[in-house]
Amino acid sequence: MNYSQWNTMPIGGVWREGSSEKYVDNKNPYTEEVLVSHKLANREDVNEAYETAARVQKEWIGLSPDQRARIIENAASLLQERREEAIELLRNETGSTKVKATIEVNSSIALIREAATYPYEMDERMMPSAIPGKENRIYREPVGVVNVITSWNFPLSLSMRSIAPALATGNGVVIKPASNTPISGGSFIAKLFEDAGIPKGLMSVIIGAGSEVGDAVVEHPIPRVISFTGSTEVGKRIGALAGQNLKEASLELGGNNAFIVLEDADLEQAVESAAFGKFLHQGQICMAINRMIVSRTIYPAFIEKLKEKVSALKVGDPRQDDTIIGPLIDEKQVHEVLGLVNKGKQSGATVYLEGKVEGNVLSPFILTDVDNMMGIAQEEIFGPVALVIPVDSEEEAISVANDTRYGLTASVFSSSMDRALGVAKQLQTGMVHINDQTVNSEPSMPFGGEKDSGIGRFGGQWIIDKFTTVKWVSVQKEKRQYPMFV
Known part of the structure; x- marks a missing residue:
């Protein structure tokens, strides 16, 4: 596949290079070949993007709900037509396996189709009013322009889950995709919606x-909502900047997700779920299993x-x-994951299965015989490393699961539903x-976490x-009697 067509980005309705003096090479994580080199955007480009989006948004919200819904639905149909192109893009730009890329594209199509119903929710x-002769009306309106900042691990679907709803509810969008995955997380999506019929800009x-x-994409006065997916550390900074500028922040951050297996669980089902939920996309998923907390009575068999x-x-x-297991996103990530493994070894964890680089x-x-107090058990591991922690009771399993600063998602395996x-x-x-395992997302379900895993x-x-x-x-339809004039 030739990626030279993606050496520009859509800024203010025009596909062009950025105005910065800096360049970044977009590399295939497996072969490390350069797919394309991007000349980056600067603050002037950010300003042009926002000012154009704010102007064009007035045209967009002037369309009827039917017109906007049809355009969003068009985008879903186009992605369905281009699914093989999207899958190939994800494999080359993110190192996705076919299984993972297919899941991501299917998820993105479903997200757009769900968003196509949102124009009809803007009713x-x-x-009723407690005041005689008064009529109350409640209008739902778009915020205007939404800023989206997303991560590199599931770039198509993570960007789509903000972009499609933002457009569907009548907003303009300025997205800053991760520098590792700017095509699948940004430009490819923009082209999809442009071809579907959204106004340029x-x-x-x-x-x-x-x-x-x-900082510029967050602090700019035009966007009223900042939708961020990424690390907790960066998310805290973005949340602080948004708060200082009285902007709404939606933050989906890191996870240290617990996978609890009680002694009455279906062991085969639990093991298969554990392998999927931990090793899909090499564990580079915010909702991947981080700690497998297993009843000691079934621990050896598990x-x-x-x-x-x-x-x-x-x-x-x-x-x-x-x-099934491909590359991590880059060499830096490999070193970070291996550093965590070494930390676990030094803390006394047993290497039950040793990986190779x-x-x-x-x-x-x-890693087995892990204690939740070990440093490795308290960190998010964005890689193919399973930690298995033995516990002696249901109460201890709950305590261990909650003993983390994160609170994104979790799983519980038991033959008793109650x-x-x-x-x-x-x-x-x-x-x-x-x-079931922790990697679950449905377009109409509330996805998000507690504690350091985010807001919203x-x-x-x-x-x-x-x-x-x-x-x-409110509309006062009859003359109102005020107390001071009675």
């Missing part, structure tokens, strides 16, 4: 260095079966359809999945609320 409501893509445009299952996964070239490919590790629900309600996370929810009514505002208009 007027009539509400309604959506701009800012491919730029965080040091040059990172780790033995897990090792057997994981050892059978094909590791290597993501261009081969049967590969070849380029940016890291084959799976399983028992599993009881555990789920005690977990301090935004999402819990019973008898994606999906359905929750994302509509985030990207819109409400206005109360």
Whole structure:
């Protein structure tokens, strides 16, 4: 595939290079070949993008709900037509395996189709009044322009879950995709919606260095909502900048997700779920399993079966359809993950399955006899490293699961639904999945976390609320009697 067509970005309705003096090479994580070189955007480009989006948004919101819904639905149909192109892009730009890329494209199509229903949610409501002769009307309106900042691990779907709802609810969008994945996380999506029929300039893509445009896209006076997906550390800074400028922030951040296996669980089902939820996309997922918390009575059987299952996964070239574990995003990520593994070894964890390094490919590790107080158990591991922690009771499992600064998602395995629900309600996370792994997302469900895992929810009514505002208009239809004049 030739990527030279993506050496420009849409800024203010024009596809062009950025105005910075800096360039970045967009590399294939597996082969490390340069796909394309991008001349980056600067602050002047950011300003042009926002001013154009704010102007064009007035035209966009002037369309009827039917017109906007048809355009959003067109985008879903176009992505369906271009699914093989999108899958190939994800494999080359992100190191995705075919399994992962297919899941991501399917998810993105579903996200757009869900968003196509949102124009019809922008309705007027009539509400009663306590004042005689008064009529109350509640209007739901777009916020104007939304800034989207996304991560590199699932760039197409993570960007789409903000962009499609923002456009559908009548807003303009300026997106800053991750520098590792600017095409699948930004330019490809912009082209999709342009071809679907959105006005030129309604959506701009800012491919730029965080040091040059990172603060500018947040602090600019035009965007009223900042939608960020990424690390907790960066998210805290973005949240602080948004707060200082009285902007709404939606922050989906890191996770240290617990996968609880109680002694009455279906062991085969739990092991298979554990392998999927930990090693999909090499564990580079905010909702991937980070800690497997297993009842001590079944602990030996669980780790033995897990090792057997994981050892059978094909590791290597993501261009081969049967590969399950491909490369990490870059060499820096490989070193970070190996550093965490060494930290676990030094703390006394047992290396039950030892991975190997070849380029940016890291084959799976399983560390057993892990204690939740170990440093490695308190950190988010964005790589193919499974930690297995033995516990002696349901109460201890809950305590260990909650003993983290994160609270994104969790899983509970038990043959008793009542028992599993009881555990789920005690977990301090935004999402819990019973008898399933932690990597779950549905377009109409509330996706988000607690504690250091973020603020706000994606999906359905929750994302509509985030990207819109409400206005109360009252109409006094009869002469009102005021107390001082009675």
